[in-house]
Amino acid sequence: MAIDIVTRRDWGARAPRGSYSTLTSTKGVKVHYTGGRVEPAILEDHDRCVAMVKSIQNFHMDGNGWIDIGYSMIACGHRKVFVGRGPKHLPAANGPDLNSGHYAVLALVGNAGLVQPNDEMLHGVLDAIAYLRETGGAGREIKGHRDGYSTDCPGDRLYAWVKKGAPRPGGGQTPPDPEPGDHPRFPGRLLKYPPVMRGDDVRTWQAQMKKRGANIDADGAYGPASKAACLAFQRQQGLDADGVVGKLTWDAAWEAPLS
Known part of the structure; x- marks a missing residue:
């Protein structure tokens, strides 16, 4: 870095x-x-x-x-x-x-x-x-x-x-592409809804899911749309479909092959 x-x-x-x-x-x-x-x-x-x-x-x-x-x-x-x-x-x-x-x-x-x-x-x-x-x-x-x-x-x-989520000046709120084999570390808290969860960790996950084609905004708020995207991704990857972003779901967002 x-x-x-x-x-x-x-x-x-x-x-x-x-x-x-x-x-x-x-x-x-x-x-x-x-x-x-x-x-x-x-x-x-x-x-x-x-x-x-x-x-x-x-x-x-x-x-x-x-x-x-x-x-x-x-x-x-x-x-x-x-x-x-x-x-x-x-x-x-x-x-x-x-x-x-x-x-x-x-x-x-x-x-x-x-x-x-x-x-x-x-x-x-x-x-x-x-x-x-x-x-x-x-x-x-x-x-x-x-x-x-x-x-x-x-x-x-x-x-x-x-x-606003502390965005990079001139770079918006979407984090840069991770290097091959590297991705942001699991933040340590489960991302789930309800209630709506907010934070930089939510935005990071949302931005990565958008790159995978999910129809969600990287707004830092984990609500019903984020849960739906999570459920669809978990089913696609053969993970437990609970709509909760834990470590397995977080890591898979970066590590799973793009379909």
Whole structure:
């Protein structure tokens, strides 16, 4: 996976004050913003991005008393991804009792000045999420900090993008074709209806089924049309026809030969 990583050494991170708690997997990722003013000039000068990440770490360690910066990864407007605490380490930014459920990814936008993430920043956030899925066991959920915690974070602009399913800029919502022999890992939850289930994992499965000819929309909502498509596919593949996307049905969506 191509990702423009800025290592902790490269951005001059301070050493953590203690040992991280270990994470082996999460439900997904929560997206954050800085919560303060970000000067728009940061988009013209990557050194400003480095300085901001360092200042956030200082605030978290010296102001909050945390052992390190609270975020797992940080994305800037130059499509560079800074390593914060990194994969398999418990973040601190999601809120009390919420950190073990999701990794925390910060986008360098704020509540004043630069409030609209550019396309490169959105790509960076998605690069960070893909990296955490690949190396840290992150699940398919992409949520905003305000989901489950009383806060304005990640701001209305960034949150609107999250609520749309966090699509790749210019690429729509359909995931790219998987490499031969490779496909997205089963998300770990059963996709079923009723009630309607929503999420990035639903959209990923729907997009693959559309490629197989199913007459459904990749809208991220598993409802009656998705269940009908699932039932038809399961019968075609000789699987238990229950309309539920479990691991066998998920894997078969990519691995079964096209008829």
